[in-house]
Amino acid sequence: xxxxxxxxxxxxxxxxxxxxxxxxxxxxxxxxxxxxxxxxxxxxxxxxxxxxxxxxxxxxxxxxxxxxxxxxxxxxxxxxxxxxxxxxxxxxxxxxxxxxxxxxxxxxxxxxxxxxxxxxxxxxxxxxxxxxxxxxxxxxxxxxxxxxxxxxxxxxxxxxxxxxxxxxxxxxxxxxxxxxxxxxxxxxxxxxxxxxxxxxxxxxxxxxxxxxxxxxxxxxxxxxxxxxxxxxxxxxxxxxxxxxxxxxxxxxxxxxxxxxxxxxxxxxxxxxxxxxxxxxxxxxxxxxxxxxxxxxxxxxxxxxxxxxxxxxxxxxxxxxxxxxxxxxxxxxxxxxxxxxxxxxxxxxxxxxxxxxxxxxxxxxxxxxxxxxxxxxxxxxxxxxxxxxxxxxxxxxxxxxxxxxxxxxxxxxxxxxxxxxxxxxxxxxxxxxxxxxxxxxxxxxxxxxxxxxxxx
Amino acid sequence: xxxxxxxxxxxxxxxxxxxxxxxxxxxxxxxxxxxxxxxxxxxxxxxxxxxxxxxxxxxxxxxxxxxxxxxxxxxxxxxxxxxxxxxxxxxxxxxxxxxxxxxxxxxxxxxxxxxxxxxxxxxxxxxxxxxxxxxxxxx
Numbered sequence: 001x002x003x004x005x006x007x008x009x010x011x012x013x014x015x016x017x018x019x020x021x022x023x024x025x026x027x028x029x030x031x032x033x034x035x036x037x038x039x040x041x042x043x044x045x046x047x048x049x050x051x052x053x054x055x056x057x058x059x060x061x062x063x064x065x066x067x068x069x070x071x072x073x074x075x076x077x078x079x080x081x082x083x084x085x086x087x088x089x090x091x092x093x094x095x096x097x098x099x100x101x102x103x104x105x106x107x108x109x110x111x112x113x114x115x116x117x118x119x120x121x122x123x124x125x126x127x128x129x130x131x132x133x134x135x136x137x138x139x140x141x142x143x144x145x146x147x148x149x150x151x152x153x154x155x156x157x158x159x160x161x162x163x164x165x166x167x168x169x170x171x172x173x174x175x176x177x178x179x180x181x182x183x184x185x186x187x188x189x190x191x192x193x194x195x196x197x198x199x200x201x202x203x204x205x206x207x208x209x210x211x212x213x214x215x216x217x218x219x220x221x222x223x224x225x226x227x228x229x230x231x232x233x234x235x236x237x238x239x240x241x242x243x244x245x246x247x248x249x250x251x252x253x254x255x256x257x258x259x260x261x262x263x264x265x266x267x268x269x270x271x272x273x274x275x276x277x278x279x280x281x282x283x284x285x286x287x288x289x290x291x292x293x294x295x296x297x298x299x300x301x302x303x304x305x306x307x308x309x310x311x312x313x314x315x316x317x318x319x320x321x322x323x324x325x326x327x328x329x330x331x332x333x334x335x336x337x338x339x340x341x342x343x344x345x346x347x348x349x350x351x352x353x354x355x356x357x358x359x360x361x362x363x364x365x366x367x368x369x370x371x372x373x374x375x376x377x378x379x380x381x382x383x384x385x386x387x388x389x390x391x392x393x394x395x396x397x398x399x400x401x402x403x404x405x406x407x408x409x410x411x412x413x414x415x416x417x418x419x420x421x422x423x424x425x426x427x428x429x430x431x432x433x434x435x436x437x438x439x440x441x442x443x444x445x446x447x448x449x450x451x452x453x454x455x
Numbered sequence: 456x457x458x459x460x461x462x463x464x465x466x467x468x469x470x471x472x473x474x475x476x477x478x479x480x481x482x483x484x485x486x487x488x489x490x491x492x493x494x495x496x497x498x499x500x501x502x503x504x505x506x507x508x509x510x511x512x513x514x515x516x517x518x519x520x521x522x523x524x525x526x527x528x529x530x531x532x533x534x535x536x537x538x539x540x541x542x543x544x545x546x547x548x549x550x551x552x553x554x555x556x557x558x559x560x561x562x563x564x565x566x567x568x569x570x571x572x573x574x575x576x577x578x579x580x581x582x583x584x585x586x587x588x589x590x591x592x593x594x
């Protein structure tokens with residue numbers, strides 16, 4: 001079938017899952033562009049889960065795994081078709097937006113996409129962490145008879161405790177392809193970058209206005225760091241994509257009444273964040289706590305609880321797999337390994353570490369993104385020009401609270417876990433901030449006033 | 456759209472356009488001067504014939520040339536790249552395995568290796584060879 005066929009099957013699986021949880025009539029519907037933007041990356045997440053689940057059974061080959069994935073994709077497509085029979089029609093209630101802004105966005109996204117291709121052609125194996133962690137693990141999963149070899153204690157330097165979304169998805173595509181092909185690993189990177197740009201555009205177009213959506217697109221597509229990180233084949237854009245999808249689907253469920261199925265899909269997306277990087281586990285906790293905690297009144301709180309079951313169930317489905325991987329395959333993470341408890345406690349009581357970490361994060365935030373003007377200044381001016389909208393619901397500030405608490409969580413991980421704090425801050429702050437960037441952009445533009453929209 | 460919103464959108468658009476444009480220029484300069492084959496592909500290609508002769512699982516030792524003067528970062532990168540090339544066989548940074556693979560940048564004679572109890576199994580050129588540690592398992 002080839003790698004391209006595998007990719008198309010991922011689109012089918014992702015679109016089927018989205019349509020099954022968030023049904024629409026059997027014709028092309030108003031939210032389908034958003035579903036289609038989410039589908040390929042979501043499908044890669046599903047491929048990765050299925051591939052590893054099957055391969056983790058001793059000695060079962062990748063061929064069985066991808067055939068099973070094809071059955072899952074067809075099953076989801078069937079379920080979506082069945083649910084479409086009784087689905088209510090979707091009405092389009094947002095304007096197209098000014099043509100010139102579409103052209104500017106197209107130009108910026110085009111230059112960014114082309115630049116990404118140049119980097120991927122020049123460095124098809126990605127940067128250090130890509131070949132020493134993610135692509136290495138993909139090779140182990142694809143080449144080894146038994147998947148557990150990939151987590152041998154001798155490979156501790158390659159962080160075998162890191163979750164497997166990217167490597168298992170790449171290994172799954174290689175299996176479809178019949179052989180390793182580096183362009184498929186590059187295609188996965190491109191899919192996640194394109195999705196991380198396009199989903200916020202289409203999401204905010206529905207939640208606010210097309211102008212706000214395209215502004216988010218400019219802030220994402222026009223960020224060199226996002227292109228650099230994605231084309232290095234690191235997993236920060238991947239996890240950041242799932243953060244913003246989880247938050248976005250929650251907003252659709254809460255503020256647009258999209259229903260319990262969308263809340264369940266948000267839970268799946270949050271779970272896939274945890275399947276992408278360990279930071280995703282923190283995100284699941286932050287998402288749940290703030291989803292129920294950031295409300296303005298009792299009515300909103302009741303509405304959130306109504307969606308609690310599906311959200312938690314969707315998340316739990318994927319977290320079960322993460323738990324199985326952590327329990328049965330992964331060694332302890334080097335930051336929190338057994339026996340380090342006392343040292344972590346001592347670090348938490350060393351208040352100078354908080355100062356160093358806060359300074360590192362603040363400095364990183366100011367220099368963030370490789371923009372010609374720091375984003376903090378740009379969005380500060382934006383706020384000054386357009387102002388904050390009336391906050392009559394908790395959901396208006398909620399995405400920013402999620403992003404903010406996630407960064408606070410990183411602060412504590414640095415303080416408690418890092419043995420070489422300054423080096424670690426220097427080498428990782430921009431990547432951690434990048435994970436939160438799409439959510440922060442959506443959150444900021446959700447909070448500020450919008451004279452172009454109707455909502 | 457209010458004039459203030461237009462101004463705010465133009466600000467983001469301008470910053471995004473110039474930032475990505477500057478990055479594109481940087482990358483296109485790099486792209487024009489890039490080597491024909493990237494470093495990872497070039498390095499790991501040396502190990503493709505070794506990979507072909509190895510079993511589907513197991514461990515193999517590793518030896519880089521002593522005193523080659525490579526800095527620690529480069530030495531680490533090369534060890535990891537050898538692992539990347541030889542997966543799913545696990546590469547151990549030691550000669551204390553029955554077989555080990557070399558990563559030599561300078562000439563090392565088989566005689567000097569034999570003096571250490573290492574028998575040449577096969578040489579692949581470019582500093583890559585597989586040796587057998589004859590002392591392995593005898594201690």
